[in-house]
Amino acid sequence: xxxxxxxxxxxxxxxxxxxxxxxxxxxxxxxxxxxxxxxxxxxxxxxxxxxxxxxxxxxxxxxxxxxxxxxxxxxxxxxxxxxxxxxxxxxxxxxxxxxxxxxxxxxxxxxxxxxxxxxxxxxxxxxxxxxxxxxxxxxxxxxxxxxxxxxxxxxxxxxxxxxxxxxxxxxxxxxxxxxxxxxxxxxxxxxxxxxxxxxxxxxxxxxxxxxxxxxxxxxxxxxxxxxxxxxxxxxxxxxxxxxxxxxxxxxxxxxxxxxxxxxxxxxxxxxxxxxxxxxxxxxxxxxxxxxxxxxxxxxxxxxxxxxxxxxxxxxxxxxxxxxxxxxxxxxxxxxxxxxxxxxxxxxxxxxxxxxxxxxxxxxxxxxxxxxxxxxxxxxxxxxxxxxxxxxxxxxxxxxxxxxxxxxxxxxxxxxxxxxxxxxxxxxxxxxxxxxxxxxxxxxxxxxxxxxxxxxxxxxxxxxxxxxxxxxxxxxxxxxxxxxxxxxxxxxxxxxxxxxxxxxxxxxxxxxxxxxxxxxxxxxxxxxxxxxxxx
Numbered sequence: 001x002x003x004x005x006x007x008x009x010x011x012x013x014x015x016x017x018x019x020x021x022x023x024x025x026x027x028x029x030x031x032x033x034x035x036x037x038x039x040x041x042x043x044x045x046x047x048x049x050x051x052x053x054x055x056x057x058x059x060x061x062x063x064x065x066x067x068x069x070x071x072x073x074x075x076x077x078x079x080x081x082x083x084x085x086x087x088x089x090x091x092x093x094x095x096x097x098x099x100x101x102x103x104x105x106x107x108x109x110x111x112x113x114x115x116x117x118x119x120x121x122x123x124x125x126x127x128x129x130x131x132x133x134x135x136x137x138x139x140x141x142x143x144x145x146x147x148x149x150x151x152x153x154x155x156x157x158x159x160x161x162x163x164x165x166x167x168x169x170x171x172x173x174x175x176x177x178x179x180x181x182x183x184x185x186x187x188x189x190x191x192x193x194x195x196x197x198x199x200x201x202x203x204x205x206x207x208x209x210x211x212x213x214x215x216x217x218x219x220x221x222x223x224x225x226x227x228x229x230x231x232x233x234x235x236x237x238x239x240x241x242x243x244x245x246x247x248x249x250x251x252x253x254x255x256x257x258x259x260x261x262x263x264x265x266x267x268x269x270x271x272x273x274x275x276x277x278x279x280x281x282x283x284x285x286x287x288x289x290x291x292x293x294x295x296x297x298x299x300x301x302x303x304x305x306x307x308x309x310x311x312x313x314x315x316x317x318x319x320x321x322x323x324x325x326x327x328x329x330x331x332x333x334x335x336x337x338x339x340x341x342x343x344x345x346x347x348x349x350x351x352x353x354x355x356x357x358x359x360x361x362x363x364x365x366x367x368x369x370x371x372x373x374x375x376x377x378x379x380x381x382x383x384x385x386x387x388x389x390x391x392x393x394x395x396x397x398x399x400x401x402x403x404x405x406x407x408x409x410x411x412x413x414x415x416x417x418x419x420x421x422x423x424x425x426x427x428x429x430x431x432x433x434x435x436x437x438x439x440x441x442x443x444x445x446x447x448x449x450x451x452x453x454x455x456x457x458x459x460x461x462x463x464x465x466x467x468x469x470x471x472x473x474x475x476x477x478x479x480x481x482x483x484x485x486x487x488x489x490x491x492x493x494x495x496x497x498x499x500x501x502x503x504x505x506x507x508x509x510x511x512x513x514x515x516x517x518x519x520x521x522x523x524x525x526x527x528x529x530x531x532x533x534x
Contacts, residue, residue, distance in 0.1 A: 049064035053081065062089070079099070092123060117149050148167060268335060275297055276466075366455075451470050
């Protein structure tokens with residue numbers, strides 16, 4: 001196996017300089033001249049691989065870089081480059097091995113450390129990420145990149161106050177970084193300091209007015225404070241966020257003016273809970289068009305079709321269907337943009353009885369099953385969220401609900417989607433509570449059935465996931481346990497949920513601390529069950 005050799009050191013150096021300056025064509029030309037003389041030159045192969053990677057050709061990049069590594073297994077730069085290519089290809093496990101190999105050769109490769117940390121963090125292993133970051137910080141305590149990544153790890157783990165401390169250090173070292181200031185603002189929001197967060201978003205935007213994430217995050221922070229008129233000025237900025245997915249719908253955007261003819265398409269955007277929330281605002285534009293078509297996530301179609309009489313409800317699909325492409329459909333409007341109606345809406349736009357109608361016969365059937373299982377009250381429970389990147393800080397392991405489950409008498413009903421068997425067994429063993437799981441209901445796929453089950457209950461106790469959205473939209477009494485900085489539509493203060501008259505909020509007083517929240521819920525639940533006994 002040949003080691004790295006350079007028949008023309010000057011040519012190799014010029015190719016590397018071109019690559020570093022982003023002159024890919026000149027760099028490629030130099031590499032190919034080297035390889036014409038020495039086809040097994042590892043450095044030239046690696047550079048060609050990097051050029052292919054930057055040109056959007058990951059398969060070719062991978063082949064070239066793997067060949068470079070075969071020629072010189074001790075090329076740490078090649079191992080790092082291979083990790084970047086594999087990361088782009090979505091092969092996280094293989095990328096981790098490549099970055100680890102790079103660090104075994106060059107332990108101070110900051111890029112490999114940061115990439116490895118990112119992969120572990122995105123995989124939910126924030127402690128594993130910190131194991132690589134903290135020793136690197138000891139070697140280089142003035143690296144704002146490392147400080148920033150440590151802060152992000154703490155933020156993902158739900159430790160917002162710790163995250164803010166690390167990110168503030170990064171900002172002190174690099175005050176002109178809009179990226180670091182945006183991250184610091186996110187941490188300040190998580191720690192319950194929204195005004196300070198907005199200040200950091202403002203400073204980030206002063207540095208980089210086109211920083212779309214900072215602009216959108218600022219908008220959301222204003223909405224959480226109830227400053228809807230201010231926040232909605234930046235509502236369009238979500239389209240510049242990395243999470244936004246544009247829809248291929250060939251229709252003009254509705255300008256908000258009265259349509260004299262044709263059908264207005266209100267198309268789906270964002271997740272299930274968001275669509276449930278914004279659908280409440282549909283009646284506010286119902287008179288603006290002769291006919292409405294509401295597009296929704298397929299699992300919501302039966303529930304929406306029953307609830308919005310006179311509105312055509314269709315399932316969202318990757319390719320627009322005939323209802324969308326019909327000449328009768330003349331304009332489109334995102335369901336999320338219904339939020340623009342908020343400043344002019346009445347103070348209480350959602351009635352206590354709710355606006356979604358569950359399937360009556362299925363609701364009655366569920367109630368009969370519950371009565372056969374145990375005595376009332378029937379209390380639905382849901383304790384975790386699977387939302388990417390945000391699930392863990394919103395979730396509370398069911399065994400920690402012990403003080404709530406010990407109150408009664410009550411029959412608790414499992415509303416949690418996913419595999420819950422171990423959670424239920426452990427909680428029942430600890431508390432002696434009876435928790436009913438309807439084995440005939442798919443709580444993830446059959447949302448219409450889940451809504452019917454929720455409609456059959458007397459009360460819900462839950463964390464932040466799809467459950468309180470459905471309960472609030474139906475009008476079932478619901479208590480939600482919220483982290484310090486919840487999604488904007490839950491607001492930041494007060495017991496009453498802003499958009500759901502039947503939902504009561506129990507909020508963290510300190511970020512990440514659930515014990516006091518559980519204690520308050522248990523005390524109130526005990527009072528409710530005592531009143532029912534009397």
